Amino acid sequence: MFPNVYARAEHPDDLSTRSKAAYLLVRGQHGVVAGYSAALLLGADCAPSAAPAEVLVARNTRSHPGLTVYYGSPEPADLTYRVGLVRAGLPAPHVQYRILDE
Incomplete structure (x- = not known):
């Protein structure tokens, strides 16, 4: 999907x-999902059908096909944490992902 981030073919x-x-790609840089990605993961399915994933990072991440990168740092009050990210097709309830919730 993205550098060093893979999904099974059936996904x-x-x-x-x-x-x-996208979150797996940027989590080591304290990145967050943003925009339509954040909306979808918070339960609002309002994105256009071919929308790219969107992330917010402080630096050092570039866009890839299917990914839009914004640069900046969110305020802690603007973050929502969710548990239950699926990694490698298996539930990983101990993994939290951070969502920009503006």
């Missing part, structure tokens, strides 16, 4: 899968 190439993969 759909949809915004939900791309958003979770």
